[in-house]
Amino acid sequence: MTRKRKVAEPRAERVPMFTELASTDPATTRSFLEKVFGWSFASTKMPMGEYLSYRTPTGGQGGVRPTRGTEAPTSMSYVRVPDLDAALQKIRRAGGDIVLPRVDVPGMGSFFWFRIPSGPMMACWQDAPSLPEEESR
Numbered sequence: 001m002t003r004k005r006k007v008a009e010p011r012a013e014r015v016p017m018f019t020e021l022a023s024t025d026p027a028t029t030r031s032f033l034e035k036v037f038g039w040s041f042a043s044t045k046m047p048m049g050e051y052l053s054y055r056t057p058t059g060g061q062g063g064v065r066p067t068r069g070t071e072a073p074t075s076m077s078y079v080r081v082p083d084l085d086a087a088l089q090k091i092r093r094a095g096g097d098i099v100l101p102r103v104d105v106p107g108m109g110s111f112f113w114f115r116i117p118s119g120p121m122m123a124c125w126q127d128a129p130s131l132p133e134e135e136s137r
């Protein structure tokens with residue numbers, strides 16, 4: 001029997017690829033999303049507290065983290081870009097403000113948060129160069 005080799009799809013760029021939820025009670029948020037949408041979760045201990053990574057039944061992914069200080073519960077869409085520094089410069093030239101400067105996540109990639117001139121916040125993400133294609137999704 002001949003097996004077909006699975007070819008990895010290219011990673012989509014310049015589209016939302018990850019949504020992070022900031023919650024005052026991540027455990028309750030997790031329970032709600034499991035019951036309502038059937039999402040599965042994995043827990044990771046991080047310096048800011050427990051981080052809950054999720055996957056949706058159709059392959060979507062994101063995370064739930066605790067709110068910080070007086071931060072209101074919110075959600076953040078991350079857009080994958082091929083060049084984080086170039087994206088930062090484009091955002092500044094277009095009138096956006098950098099809210100959280102570049103953060104490097106060892107072995108995964110880097111990101112920053114920005115505010116669109118009309119108010120909403122989003123984030124840009126660049127995969128680490130050594131990250132295998134299949135692990136970056």
